[in-house]
Amino acid sequence: MTGFAQVDRSQLPEAGPAPELKIGEAETFTLENGLKVFVVENDKLPRVAFTLVLERDPIFEGEKAGYLGFVGQMMRAGTTNRTKDELDEEIDFIGASLSAGSTSMFGSSLKKHQEKVLELMTDVLYNPIFPQEELDKLKKQSLTGLATTKDDPGAISGRLTSALVYGKDHPYGEFSTEETINNIEVEDIRNYYETFFKPNIAYMAIVGDMSVEEAEELVTEYFGDWEPGEVPSFEYEMPSGTDKTMVGLVDRSSSVQTVIDVVQPIDLTLGDENYISSRLLNQIFGGGSSGRLFQNLREDKGYTYGAYSSFSSDELVGQFSANASVRTEVTDSAVYEFVSEIDRLLAEGVTEEELELAKASISGSFGRSLESPSTIANFALNTERYDLPSDYYATYLQKVDELTIEDINSTAKELIDPSKLYITAVGNGSEIAEKLERFGEVKMYDNMGNPAREIAMDASMTVDQVLANYIEAIGGRDAAMAVKSAKVSMDADVMGNAITLTSVYDDENKRYAQKTSLAGNVMQSTSMVDGKGSISAQGQNIEMNEAQYNEAQMSALFIPELYYESLGYDLKLDGVKDVDGVDAYKVIVTNSAGTFMTNYYAVDSGLKIKNENPNSGDTVFSEYEEKDGILVPMLWTITSPAIPVPLAAKVTSIEINPPLTDADFN
């Protein structure tokens, strides 16, 4: 063997001659009932997959929003021949898969079990019984899921952008609520099934170890008797978008990050003249880590972990989106960068180098996708569904290669209108609202994408007056000042576990202790004495540093309003807000280190009804009762990202000015 001592490592090896991409063809035939079948034969492995797709217009679900999401699981939940248990067992027994959705069914197995899979698949297709208990189970799961998304900034942002871009009376702009889920009945699902599961709007793709002759025989046998029927069609108006750029803001005062999305409805369908150039455009603008957005907002500015864009195509209406989650402080700077990048894209266009990189990336990805035989089936389906020229995919790479800088630039101009953007932000409103005004009118929305109720505030109201009203409401300054200390015990139920919270407040001497017990065992305790604090949990004792102590201090007083001034907190009245239907003054309390929390005081009663804390979550105070001359809330409802359902803590005992010893704070 000779050595290769002279390998030139300073130059990258050149590419060899480009290999020929053989794009397989799908065979096709149509049954008398209208079912169109595509067969992609690939005998590399002895397995076969059947995919059934229904082609219908999008449906506006209205007061039953969410029912389409239940259709597949309901069909799969039992037939006139088999219970759900029997279906599960028979599918698993042959190592197969079988699933369904509102516009699809999928079955796959080894070749030798193909007839069994078809038997099970058609049993689900022809004979579903839609059991009520399955619907009950699905509704329960769905309601639980909805509850967890109400405080999820990503989900809130998604609802807001859909509501703005498409409008709530469009199938893409509506979403389920507790009310619509509760409205769903078995009949809705059965009606849908009976109306839309028809062969004349269906495509079947068969991929794997099967010839077209065998496929024709099997499909005729299993699907030949499927009765066609008339299927309704629906039309929707193209969403008009906004006249000029506006900002949609959801105030989530506990947010430390802002979810930003810059969106716009676009007219883009698969196969239209802008489609392929929009793939390249997106790759350059925000398709990945080499995109302009990522390079600018993450690599250069460090605002975010990632910034991306997308141009989605759709027969009704597509969407342009550019998005990132950024630190609260840089929200307006980040929006500025998004807007500037859009302006720069339209004014200056893309460069030759960017275009070449994007072409290589898109072409490589196209070539790799051909390894999977299902890609060929998708090509055949798309060609049929979107009425593409028959050589659309065969000449795809050629089309990519022929695109010029001018093509990309003109696509950008045709798709994006920089004067009519929706800029959405989900974050801490009091920190970001004003700063966003320079981008357009700022409109407020709630967490379900509805316009927030605007409430006017008496201009003469001051923060001192709000606090004075509160002290008056709980019993007056003398009564409040007479409360030097308190012991409070509360019970709550967490996922079936009884939790006891006990707190000892010594407001006069700034001492505080708190214990959380689960079934009598102390799980966690906090103690603050003589300017020092510590937290014990899981056998570990952690001393608080100064910043942590000062932060904890904000929540360590029984009547903190009496001490805000002496503790040097900054107080800001931020208008009247709607707190679960009650008008309340919003007061932001900030300590010297900049840590803040928000209190809400009811306009009519003066009482404190809610506290929002970015670190620990929200607490709603209710059921005020008189104890030793002052009003105390007996029910504390705590919501936090860390707990799944609101925690209802009931006061079980309260002692005002109890005898205290050092042991109470150990």
Next chain:
Amino acid sequence: MRKSTFLGLMAFLMTLPVLAQKKIDFKEFTLDNGLHVIMHQDNSTPIVITSVLYHVGSKNENPERTGFAHFFEHLMFEGSENIDRGQYMKIIESRGGTLNAFTSNDITYYYELLPSNELELALYMESERMLHSKVDMTGVETQREVVKEEYRQRYENQPYGTILPETLKRAYSDHPYRWAPIGSLDHLNAATIEEFQQFYNDFYVPNNATLTIAGDIDYAQTEEWVRKYFTEIPMGSKEIYRPNVTEAKKTEEIRDIIYDNIQIPAVIQAYNLPPRNHPDSYALSMLSTYLTGGSSSLMTKELVDKQQKALAIAAIPLELEDGGIFIMYGITNMGVEPEALETEVDKLIKQVQDEGISDQDYEKLQNIIENNIVSGNSSMAGIAQNLAEAHVIFGDANYINQTMEKYSQVTKADLQRVAKEYLNLDGRVVLYYLPKTEESTTEE
């Protein structure tokens, strides 16, 4: 690089390594410097995968410097003497390719997937990494920040993200499997540049590497290019450090509670497994399928569908070279106490231990395994990885063609026996994951 998260690992483990019906053909050779090369030709699509498996994982680390192997997976994209910083990915992308890497307790694996006319480029890039990667302060400092973000995103911020490290920590008292590949950020911060360079010199050597090429290739041309780019790479001067530690059998249960940023409590159980190439591994893998694989499996049907005590349940054998762990995790349904779920899980384990499984279920298992094995080698990327692991872990690349046979030797009695022998309720780890009730929430 995108990381194998715990869930990713699970998905990876569920893909079984081999195809029985259809033999995978391959050719092998070894260079004088110890580099082992495996080639598999399949001309059906004009793509090629080039991968290098370095036989170094978190178990080869100094206990005071955990996280090194994974850190290197990041560092190794920083460039080489001939590839500028930040260019590695860009070069691959500009030639229409994609790349990725992962680190486990046992191995570090890199690959590039490219059009087949770019094979020479891929071999050049991998040889640069092996010959003279850039291990300098700039790279180390950049990647420390990235790994910190990764740690936050994948572990701290990910619901149940700490299951693997928390479980390993308790399942092993002596073996270096006691720490997870992500390791310790403090260790990475404390390490000097000389330590990083030493790790590279110790482990990133041809005699600790397996190069695998699969796809639209010509065997002779491929071998010629491999020799051209890899021959000059010197062999390592030291013996590769491989821990020789036998973990003592546990006789007492270890039980703990972890508070996490999660919505719903979870119950984790972990049982120690035999080494990955032990014959019982096949029976244990089948047992996990029996317990939780598919809607009709024992625990899914009973606990998720019928009793509705669990939202989801899974048994995953995390198979490792020196003996991994069999992890069972169950996520409770609303209002169900973890204790209630655990009691039912234990009842079902006892049922298998006492009564074994039915003929019908045994046949079902064999059908499922057959389906998984046939589907397991459907991509070039999968075949390359399976060949490399067969060579390194099982000592023979042809192991890829023997898996079905090994599974078919497992009897009904074996399944009951391994359930008794390994799922020992008295020598396991049990963790409850509970929602974190934050300090200040309960203070108010």
